Amino acid sequence: MLSFAVLENGHLATVRENPLSYRVHRDLGHGKTVLFDVWWSNWCGSRRGSRFTARVSLGHSRAVSRYPLLPVCLSRVSGSRLTARSQ
Numbered sequence: 001m002l003s004f005a006v007l008e009n010g011h012l013a014t015v016r017e018n019p020l021s022y023r024v025h026r027d028l029g030h031g032k033t034v035l036f037d038v039w040w041s042n043w044c045g046s047r048r049g050s051r052f053t054a055r056v057s058l059g060h061s062r063a064v065s066r067y068p069l070l071p072v073c074l075s076r077v078s079g080s081r082l083t084a085r086s087q
Contacts, residue, residue, distance in 0.1 A: 003057040004038045006067070006082065008050050015040065016081040024058070037085045044073035044080065 005012060005019035012018055026034055038054075052067035071080070 001058075002036060003055075004036075004082065004084065005055045005057075006040055007053045007055055007064075008045075010051075010053075013052065014045065014080065015043075016079055018082050019055075020082045020084055022084050028058075039083045039085075040080070041071050041083070042074045042078060042080050043071040044076045 002022045002024050003019050004022075006015050007013060020038060022036065024034065026032075028034060047070055052070060054065050054067060056063045
């Protein structure tokens with residue numbers, strides 16, 4: 001099971017489907033690569049004073065990376081959302 005989360009100052013951000021989980025149905029042996037696209041859209045929350053990071057977990061492995069740019073606010077009514085696609 002792969003997990004992807006958007007964190008705001010170390011806590012889960014208010015985003016639908018956060019954290020996002022995806023069951024991997026492929027062999028992930030040594031030297032294998034699987035592309036996993038995650039799209040974060042429609043962020044209408046604060047853009048100041050917060051630090052946003054992406055956290056990816058697979059089994060006991062975890063990686064964290066800073067978000068340098070935040071999604072554009074398209075609609076305050078529909079809220080922010082995570083979606084995924086695997087190839």
